Amino acid sequence: MTRLACQTWHTAPVSAAMISAVLDFADVHRDLGGGRTLLRLSLERAARADVILRLGRDAERAVDIGLVWNDREDQIVRVIDDAALRASRQAAWEEAFDLFDAEESEPPPQRLYA
Secondary structure (H helix, E strand, C coil): CHHHHCCCCCCCCCCHHHHHHHHHHCCEEEEEECCEEEEECCHHHHCCHHHHHHHHHHCCHHHHEEEEEECCCCEEEEEEECHHHHHHHHHHHHHHHHHHHCCCCCCCCCCCCC
């Protein structure tokens, strides 16, 4: 039982449904040059009902996925998963907020010695 309680939670792997949803609903398009485009879902788009109905609880996870699309060949060149970056950004904020939770103690009075 303790083994289950101590497990760390991992992010869900990228699924075919998430990739398909990014292809269908992508609202962020960045031209990378050479006939390639980076496709992404924005947070606002992922919060809409059509994306949530299609992906369910994985809708928020689909925001981490970026697809490099080749316009000439009409195919996916690369799938980019930024979930680790999101986790590191959240960890930095949590560390910053932990600074405010620490109990403040009075510093010892400064004494001059001659």
